[in-house]
Amino acid sequence: MRQQTKLVFSLGLALSGILLLIAPLSWVLWKESVVAEERNVEQVARLLGERTEQRIVAAISVLDRLNNQDWEACSPAHVEAMHNAAVVRPYIKSIGYYRAEERLCGAGFIQTSEVRPPRADRIYDSGVIAWWPGEDTSLAGLPLFMIRYGVHDVAMDPRQLLDAEPLEDRRAALWVEGLRLASEPANAELPEPQTLKPGLTIDRRAGRIVSRISLGTVFPIDIVVAEPLGQFWNRYLPTLSVAGIIGLLLLILWIVLVVRYSRSRFSLTGELRYALAKGQLRAEYQPIIDLETGRCIGGEALARWVRENGERIGPDVFIPVAEDAGFLPEITRAVLDATLRDVGALLKAQPDLSINLNLGPQDLDNKSFIPALKEGLDKAELPPSAIKLEITERSLINSDAVRSLIQMLRGQGHQVAIDDFGTGYSSLSYLESFAIDILKIDKSFVDAIEKEAVTSNVIGHVIEMAKSLELATVAEGVESLHQVEWLRERGVMYAQGYYFSRPLSARKFSRFVKRRSQKVPEPEPA
Numbered sequence: 001m002r003q004q005t006k007l008v009f010s011l012g013l014a015l016s017g018i019l020l021l022i023a024p025l026s027w028v029l030w031k032e033s034v035v036a037e038e039r040n041v042e043q044v045a046r047l048l049g050e051r052t053e054q055r056i057v058a059a060i061s062v063l064d065r066l067n068n069q070d071w072e073a074c075s076p077a078h079v080e081a082m083h084n085a086a087v088v089r090p091y092i093k094s095i096g097y098y099r100a101e102e103r104l105c106g107a108g109f110i111q112t113s114e115v116r117p118p119r120a121d122r123i124y125d126s127g128v129i130a131w132w133p134g135e136d137t138s139l140a141g142l143p144l145f146m147i148r149y150g151v152h153d154v155a156m157d158p159r160q161l162l163d164a165e166p167l168e169d170r171r172a173a174l175w176v177e178g179l180r181l182a183s184e185p186a187n188a189e190l191p192e193p194q195t196l197k198p199g200l201t202i203d204r205r206a207g208r209i210v211s212r213i214s215l216g217t218v219f220p221i222d223i224v225v226a227e228p229l230g231q232f233w234n235r236y237l238p239t240l241s242v243a244g245i246i247g248l249l250l251l252i253l254w255i256v257l258v259v260r261y262s263r264s265r266f267s268l269t270g271e272l273r274y275a276l277a278k279g280q281l282r283a284e285y286q287p288i289i290d291l292e293t294g295r296c297i298g299g300e301a302l303a304r305w306v307r308e309n310g311e312r313i314g315p316d317v318f319i320p321v322a323e324d325a326g327f328l329p330e331i332t333r334a335v336l337d338a339t340l341r342d343v344g345a346l347l348k349a350q351p352d353l354s355i356n357l358n359l360g361p362q363d364l365d366n367k368s369f370i371p372a373l374k375e376g377l378d379k380a381e382l383p384p385s386a387i388k389l390e391i392t393e394r395s396l397i398n399s400d401a402v403r404s405l406i407q408m409l410r411g412q413g414h415q416v417a418i419d420d421f422g423t424g425y426s427s428l429s430y431l432e433s434f435a436i437d438i439l440k441i442d443k444s445f446v447d448a449i450e451k452e453a454v455t456s457n458v459i460g461h462v463i464e465m466a467k468s469l470e471l472a473t474v475a476e477g478v479e480s481l482h483q484v485e486w487l488r489e490r491g492v493m494y495a496q497g498y499y500f501s502r503p504l505s506a507r508k509f510s511r512f513v514k515r516r517s518q519k520v521p522e523p524e525p526a
Contacts, residue, residue, distance in 0.1 A: 042199065044167065045213035049223040051163045052174055053215055055091055059147060059154045060128060060218060062095070067150035073097060074105035082152075083107035091160035093144060096153050103153075110139060110155070117146070122177060128218065132179050133158050145181060158182040167225070175222040193222035204229070269325045272305070272318050276330050281305050283338040284503035285355065287512055288474060288496045291488045296516035298354040298388070300496060301339045302503050303331055319360075329366040332359060336376055339387075342506030344380040346513065353513065356388045356417065361395045364405055374412070384413030390440065392419050399433075406434050417474065421462065432469055439466045443477025446497070449486050463490050 062085045071078040074097060082095040086108035096106030117136040120129045127150065133143030137155075144155040158181035162174045173183035173190045183190065196212040203210055210226045275281055285299035305313045322328045339355050347353055363369050377384060389409055396402055396418075406416050417438035418431060431439070445459040466473050475487050478497030487495060504512055 042211055042213060044170065045172070045211050045223040045225040046215075048163060048167075048172055048174070048225070049213050049215040049221050052161045052176075052223070053218070053221055055089070055156075055161055056147070056176075057218055058089065059092060059156060060149055062089075062092075063147070063149040063152045063154055066095070066097075066152045073099070079105055079107050086154075091156050092154055093142075093157050094155040096155075098148070098151050098153065108155070120148075124218075126218070130177075130219075132177075133181060145176075159186070170225050170227040172223060172225045175224070176219045178220070178222075188226075190224045190226055193224055196224065202229075268313075268318070268321055271307075272321060272325075273327065275305060275307075276327075276334055279334075280308070281331065281334045281338070283335050283342060284505060285339075285343065285509040286496050286503040287501045287509065287516070288356070288494050289500050289516070291484065291492060291495055294516065296513045297352070297494065298356065299504075299509055299513075300356040300390070301335050301358070303335045304503075323360060323362060326362065328360050328362040329369060332357070332363050332369070333372060336373065336387075340376050340380045340382070343509065344382060346510050347382055347386045348380070350513070350517075351383070351385075354386055354388050354415075356390050358390045358392075358419065359395070360392065364391070364395055364402055370405075370408065370412075385415070388415045388417060388438070390417045390419040393421055396431075396434065403434055406436065410435065410437070420476070431471075436471065438472045438474060440474045440476055441492070443497075446475050446477050446479075446483055446487075449483050460490065463492060467491060 066081065066085070069078075069081070071081070078097065082097070082105075086092045086095050092108060093110050094106050094108035096103045098104065117131045121132045122128075122130040124130075129148040131137050131144075131146040133145050135143070137144045137146055139155075142157065145158045145161070146153060146155045148154075158174070160182075162172060162182040162184055164172075164184040167184060171184065171188040171190060173188055174181045175193050178194070191210060193212050193214070196210060198212055198214060201210045201212075207229050208226050209229060210224065213223045213225075215221045215223075282304050283301045284304050285301055287296045288298045288300065289295070290297050303315050303319065305315075305318050307313060319328070319331065322331045336357055339357065343355060347355065359369075373387065374384075377387065391402070391406070409416055415437040416434075417440055418434075418436055419440050420442045421431075421439050439462075441459060441462060445462065448459065463473060472494065473492045474494040474496065475483075475492050476496055478484060478487070478495040478499045480499060483497075484495065484499065501512060
């Protein structure tokens with residue numbers, strides 16, 4: 001049940017993780033799609049506005065050129081010039097010539113002599129006079145947009161000022177000076193420019209996307225372009241769908257990886273329990289050397305697991321599994337039993353020899369550990385001094401309970417060491433309240449000796465403070481003669497590491513102890 005709960009928790013964690021990934025990704029893709037559409041619609045609207053502006057400017061330029069020609073008013077050449085200027089520009093329906101308020105002649109597709117607006121809608125400082133399309137400018141039902149400049153005027157079809165070519169399936173409307181001149185289609189219902197902010201607006205209530213572009217040279221021009229939201233989705237749905245599929249595949253892949261990892265871990269848990277039950281866990285022993293005499297004064301018992309197929313599983317893998325599953329004390333008990341069985345006779349024959357046994361936080365909370373330790377030693381006819389106990393620095397967090405346990409163990413005759421000092425949270429002054437016997441210096445500090453790193457100064461302070469507390473010191477992970485000499489010069493008593501020996505089987509450890517039973521001049525490299 002506990003494994004199933006963890007699997008469900010792992011799947012929930014996986015789903016949460018992938019959703020945290022997909023949610024911002026989806027948001028980014030949505031925003032990018034909106035920005036892309038905004039650029040697209042803005043480009044269309046700007047193109048429409050620029051083309052409208054160009055046509056109006058071109059019409060005024062035609063009037064300016066006609067004004068500057070030395071015509072005989074309404075002569076055939078004059079009328080032909082007006083006609084030619086009109087027919088090459090389909091949006092220009094007529095060009096006329098005025099003398100004062102009287103239109104004397106004109107040319108183009110339609111004649112505007114009958115169109116006489118009562119007054120102008122706009123008179124600009126540039127001399128341009130404009131009449132907006134309306135009843136006063138209508139001819140044959142077509143409201144015309146009229147501009148007079150100098151002695152010539154031009155009548156334009158406002159519908160043709162708005163170029164429908166770039167619109168595709170969109171709707172658009174043209175405003176000049178805030179007055180609507182044309183739209184595509186003619187009956188298009190679009191919001192007034194003043195009701196819109198510049199750029200793109202998503203009108204979800206009306207189900208459309210609206211863009212407003214404003215230009216201004218000769219006249220202030222506004223273009224409003226709209227399209228249904230459905231078209232937007234159709235345009236960007238493939239991209240969003242691909243992103244959704246990628247997100248779904250990532251989700252599936254993530255779940256598969258989590259499930260495989262969880263099953264592997266849970267199956268490893270079951271297999272480790274089986275190995276414990278079948279007595280497949282064994283111990284190896286890494287010698288601890290007296291740096292002054294070179295003698296082996298004991299060793300550290302290390303758990304080893306070899307599967308039935310011969311595969312070795314490292315303690316860095318199975319110890320966390322056991323701790324996570326809550327049966328680390330069973331691992332510790334298995335190592336204790338293996339130690340008493342493997343090297344019990346050696347410890348009995350050499351009373352000054354001892355084996356260090358590692359204890360984790362769960363061991364310290366296990367009320368059956370101390371009775372089991374005493375029972376095992378009594379059965380092997382060994383004194384408590386034969387087994388030294390190593391407690392990790394992080395185990396000291398529950399200080400009161402651990403302090404009582406340490407006092408109990410020391411009272412029974414065991415020496416207690418703090419393992420991997422310097423990697424946790426405690427200080428040497430803090431350790432003083434625990435009344436321990438041995439301080440083991442972590443390998444990371446020993447490595448700093450070789451590299452002459454800043455932390456090599458730290459190890460010097462640790463050694464001096466340990467001396468002030470009258471603690472024995474053991475350096476872990478020693479790998480070179482330079483480290484040995486450095487440690488010896490500073491009064492470190494003991495060391496272990498590959499320079500002396502790798503972890504050994506019980507038989508090889510016994511032979512190593514016998515070789516090291518006498519004083520030797522220098523440590524032998526492994």
